[in-house]
Amino acid sequence: MEAERRLLHLGAFLVAPGYHVASWRHPHAHADGGTDFAHYRDLVRTAERGLFDLVFLSDGLGIRTPYRDEEELSRWGRIVQFEPLTLLSALAVTTERIGLAATASTSYIEPFHLARKFASLDHLSGGRAAWNVVTSVTDAEARNFSRDTQLDHAARYHRAREFMRVVTGLWDSWEDDAFLYDKESGRFFDPAKLHILDHRGEHFAVRGPLNITRPPQGHPVVIQAGASPDGQDFAAEWAEVVFTAHQDLAQAQAFYRGIRARVAAHGRDPDQVRVMPGIFPVIGRTRAEAEDKYAALQELVDPVVGLGLLTLLLGDVDISGCPLDGPLPELPLTEGSVSRQQLVYQKARSEGLTIRQLYRSVAGGRGHRIVIGTPEQVADELEEWFRHEGADGFNVMPPVLPDGLDDFVDLVVPELRRRGLVRSEYQGSTLREHLGLPRPAARPRS
Known part of the structure; x- marks a missing residue:
């Protein structure tokens, strides 16, 4: 099966x-x-x-x-x-x-x-x-x-790790069967199945509990x-x-x-x-029909947009003054998406692409x-x-x-x-x- x-x-x-x-x-x-x-x-x-x-x-x-x-x-x-x-x-x-x-x-x-x-x-x-x-x-x-400006790369992930501890703790505020809705006894929930997070960390102080039942x-x-x-x-x-x-x-x-x-x-x-x-x-x-479809899309790439997309993938590094038909120069990594910057650099070097060829190559899959x-x-x-x-x-x-x-x-x-x-x-x-x-x-x- x-x-x-x-x-x-x-x-x-x-x-x-x-x-x-x-x-x-x-x-x-x-x-x-x-x-x-x-x-x-x-x-x-x-x-x-x-x-x-x-x-x-x-x-x-x-x-x-x-x-x-x-x-x-x-x-x-x-x-x-x-x-x-x-x-x-x-x-x-x-x-x-x-x-x-x-x-x-x-x-x-x-x-x-x-x-x-x-x-x-x-x-x-x-x-x-x-x-x-x-x-x-x-x-x-x-x-x-x-x-x-955004937080630096390490600080963003440091905050994110604490964020995850808080969020997952809040999702566990209540056990699955915590809510009784018992009209006769007057008990809405079982207090033994309530978990108060009471988180105090570097970035967040969150007591809880979450005011919704545990997710399905x-x-x-x-x-x-x-x-x-x-x-x-x-x-x-x-x-x-x-x-x-x-x-x-x-x-x-x-x-x-x-x-x-x-x-x-x-x-x-x-x-x-x-x-x-x-x-x-x-x-x-x-195969020919698929290639024609892709070529038709590539013809629609505006050079301004293509260069802007490449700028974005490179972490907002300004390359507007570089010759479009020349190679991508050595550029520093920024506080943007480090992995995507490295992937684009690797593609440019391994395939010997000019800046124009590079922005056209990432216009579809973007890496x-x-x-x-x-x-x-x-x-x-x-x-x-x-x-x-x-x-x-x-x-x-x-x-x-x-x-x-x-x-x-x-x-x-x-x-x-x-x-x-x-x-x-x-x-x-x-x-x-x-x-x-x-x-x-x-x-x-x-």
């Missing part, structure tokens, strides 16, 4: 017009989809029809796109979108089984607020909530929260995407799903084995962590693996990574929406199913059940 064999996990990374930086300019794209609930509802239902484990919403606390003036900003798409927890709460009542993952930062919200919001989403969805933990990486976000999943599933040494160590300590970016199988295998070793070093079971690299699939009924081909060819690559310790599944990043997700669900999923790699029906109702993850037990009272 399916429940007894290892299946490939699938997430749908939903950026309203599509993941390609120029997707909003495509004739089939829903350019204003970021604030169109019906658009998201239809996308999530498509992913649920494809029996995906979850949908994944990225987020930033402000416009993170680098721009010098309003004219430059006007060339970018995807600068407006719903707040993800609000959106997923609405989507919870239009879907039945698929997991609902939202990004939220530990740098610019209090842990009590976050714990309550995700516990509420877990209740509203019947146990399908997941939190993608980020520390935020741009000064643009910091300026919306009374700071000129015990804890919503925790996702983390950091690939720097700090990020990997954080993931090894806390994450249940690790979202990552790799260009080839050898890189993926090294990360996969390394993160499992780190998980074990933290005293956790590596088999209770799912590694899901991002994949950017361009699908055609023939994630780009797979161009027929459904069989795309399935071949996913199967190879899955069977050879490169991944437990994939976060699928459709180039243009809705077409790219439709293509994957209608063409690639049936091929994966034919190979016995994905489910033919949902076996459980919660995201933890989809992912094969255990439900955390409430912590005993101290």
Whole structure:
């Protein structure tokens, strides 16, 4: 039976017009989809029809796109979108089984607020909530929260670790059967099953308890995407799903084995962590058709946007004065996403790319693996990574929406199913059940 064999996990990374930086300019794209609930509802239902484990919403606390003036900003798409927890709460009542993952930062919200919001989403969805933990990486976000610059890399992760201790402690405020609702005796809950956190640390002082019952999943599933040494160590300590970016199988295998070793070093079971690299699939009924689709998207990349995207991936380092047809110069690492900066540098050096070639090469996957081909060819690559310790599944990043997700669900999923790699029906109702993850037990009272 399916429940007894290892299946490939699938997430749908939903950026309203599509993941390609120029997707909003495509004739089939829903350019204003970021604030169109019906658009998201239809996308999530498509992913649920494809029996995906979850949908994944990225987020930033402000416009993170680098721009010098309003004219430059006007060339970018995807600068407006719903707040993800609000959106997923609405989507919870239009879907039945698929997991609902939202990004939220530990740098610019209090842990009590976050714990309550995700516990509420877990209740509203019947146990399908997941939190993608980020520390935020741009000064643009910091300026919306009374700071000129973000905290440095080490400080962000130090705060995040304490944040996690508070949030998970709050999720354990009540035991599963703490509430009696006994009208006759007048007892609303059993006081022996209440756990007061009373946390006092360097960054937070939080007494608790959380003013909502324990989430259906015990804890919503925790996702983390950091690939720097700090990020990997954080993931090894806390994450249940690790979202990552790799260009080839050898890189993926090294990360996969390394993160499992780190998980074990933290005293956790590596088999209770799912590694899901991002994949950017361009699908055609023939290889030539797929290549034509990709080429058409690449032609839509505005040079201003392409250079801005590269600037963002390099940690907001200004390269506007560098010759576009020359090599990427040696640049210092910044306080942005260290792992993504290193990945882009490595790509530029290993492939001998000019700045212009580099920004065009990252316009689609932005460091994630780009797979161009027929459904069989795309399935071949996913199967190879899955069977050879490169991944437990994939976060699928459709180039243009809705077409790219439709293509994957209608063409690639049936091929994966034919190979016995994905489910033919949902076996459980919660995201933890989809992912094969255990439900955390409430912590005993101290």
